[in-house]
Amino acid sequence: MEIQIHVSAPRFTPRWWTQFLQNTRSDLLAEPWRVRLDRFPSRNIPHNTGDVEVSxxxxxxxxxxRSHHVTCDVVDETRDSEFLPPRLxxxxxxxxxxxxxxxxxxxxxVKxxxxxxxxxxxxGSxxxxxxxTSSIDQMKENIPLSDLPKSFREAIQTSQRLGFQYIWIDSLCIIQSGPGSEVEAAEDWQLHSTIMDLIYANCELNIAVAHASDSTKGCFVDRDPEFIQTQREQN
Structure with a gap:
């Protein structure tokens, strides 16, 4: 496995940082016991990762x-720009x-x-x-999002916000075992198990719901904006 890291160097030192260092230097010379309480310029970070601003x-x-990371298309030699999963x-x-x-x-x-x-x-379930096999024809016609578990709904919502029309979800794209579909499910899993690496390697984006214990918990979480506050450059 090869891991590549893209690092973008800052174009210039932000003016607010230069000013802060100058003020700190002056304080150390005049009043070394003083602790500055300056607040750095902050970003408006939403409290929940499901906020549209996060998308x-x-x-x-x-x-x-897409525009600047030329190595992303060649990071894995197995990538195939024309690959498609059997179902989406x-x-x-x-x-x-x-x-x-x-x-x-x-x-x-289309490829x-x-x-x-x-x-x-x-x-656990x-x-x-x-x-x-009994639901495939209906699912080709229409799947109400309200019928899907929360994680699936929110993953689809995120895909929509990012401009994607297609998403691959294992339990909805691989035939699962059920009444009358045991044989077909076994055959379909046998096929997909041989191309699972290609399905993930050739997607343009992978949404990982890492925190949820099952598909009912959802993709999004609440967070403390102050804890993850970053600095906004000021000219």
């Missing part, structure tokens, strides 16, 4: 990667409250279609909705 920032980072979920637009299952071999997807992949923990 806007993530989109900025993603566009920067399609979400039409930001206002859509439904998605639908799309099969690659049925002519509705090179950009998609998001979801990583999540199953926990299966998600409330899964793909089975």
């Amino acid at each position: 806007h920032l993530a989109l900025e980072w993603l566009n920067t990667c 979920l399609k979400v039409s637009n930001k206002e859509s409250q439904a998605c639908q299952l799309v099969v690659s071999g049925e002519g509705r997807l 090179g279609t950009r998609y998001v992949a979801l990583s999540h923990r199953w926990g 299966s998600p409330t909705m899964t793909l089975t």
Whole structure:
């Protein structure tokens, strides 16, 4: 495994930092016992990671990667720009409250279609909705987002905000065992188990729900903005 780190050097020293150092130097010379209480210029960081502003920032980072990080496309030699998983979920637009299952071999997807992949923990039980042989036809027509567990809904919402129309979620894109679908589920898992690395390697973005114990907990969390405060450059 190869890990590459991209480091961007600051273009200049922010004026507020230079001024702060000058004030600190003066204090040390005149009153060395004094502790400055200056507050650095801060960003408006939302209290919850599900805030739309968080998605806007993530989109900025993603566009920067697309435009400037030339090594990201060649970091893994197994990447294939034309690869498609056997199935994907399609979400039409930001206002859509439904998605639908799309099969690659049925002519509705073109090679090179950009998609998001979801990583999540199953926990002690299966998600409330899964793909089975009995549900596949209905899922090709319409899947109300309200029928999906919270983590899936929020992952789809994030994909919409970032401008993606397609997302891969294992339990909704791989046939799961159920009444009358045991054989098909075994065969479908056998196929997907051989290309799982390609599904994740060739997605443009991976959403990892690392904190949740199962799919009902959701993608987003509350946080303390002061704890993660960063500095805003001032000219």
